[in-house]
Amino acid sequence: MGRRRKYELDGHVMTIVNEPEERPKISGDPPHVHFSIQHPILDAVSACKQLLKAMDAGRVRSVCELFGGSGWQTLQIQRTLKPRAHVVLDSSPDCIASIKASLPQVTAKVRDSFALARAGFGGLEFDYIAADFNQYTYHRDLTDPKYKGVMDGIFKAAKTYVTLADSSWYGVLRFRRNRESYAESIGMDPDVPVDYFRALNKQFKKRAGFGIVRVARWGTSSEVLLQRGYKGEYEVQKATEPVQFRILE
């Protein structure tokens, strides 16, 4: 049995419920409460803030967050978009208990978001779907049976915006072999890693009618903002929004 901890994020007191005594190995798809307080992922928070600022808040009345984790993204969405309805899901009861303790105004539920997306959200639609996957890469999207139908379900149920945590960028930048396999699967130029997003943009437009509006990237990952019907230019930027983080107890 773990213990409760508190931290302050951008002036809001957040609670981690039932944090285990020992930090588990980070592999597979672990619940985020387990390490976010010891290992705050401030670059990801910064990227999320950057993309939320680029959205038209007036068009976002309903939000579904598929991977709520410890709730730092939930806080940013509440602050920036102020949606009327905000559903947050996670497969971990500890994550959901933490979100309920930190942000009681949202609807937080234990759910398997992969299964839900694959099943088309039971026909429900949302103005914005936030998909902060642990381990999404475009290659995995195309080849891993666990991801089959998940992004298609998300694109179908999202009326205006989708944000996607995409780690392909890191592999594309770092490993020649990945660049070659992406060159083959989505037609990017293996000598120009930033070309990855151009190829991804083309793919998502063709596959789902969603275009990239902005990408915020950092050392190991990136967050991509997609909008239905968007055909304009987009920017790939470093995550630079300031984030305040302080452990309280």
Ligand SMILES: C[S@@+](CC[C@H](N)C(=O)[O-])C[C@H]1O[C@@H](n2cnc3c(N)ncnc32)[C@H](O)[C@@H]1O
């Ligand atoms: C990258 S973290 C999300 C971090 C989150 N944005 C935050 O604000 O803390 C991914 C989360 O997905 C959850 N998860 C993994 N598989 C899931 C599934 N099939 N359905 C729902 N949640 C899942 C994990 O428990 C983890 O908390």
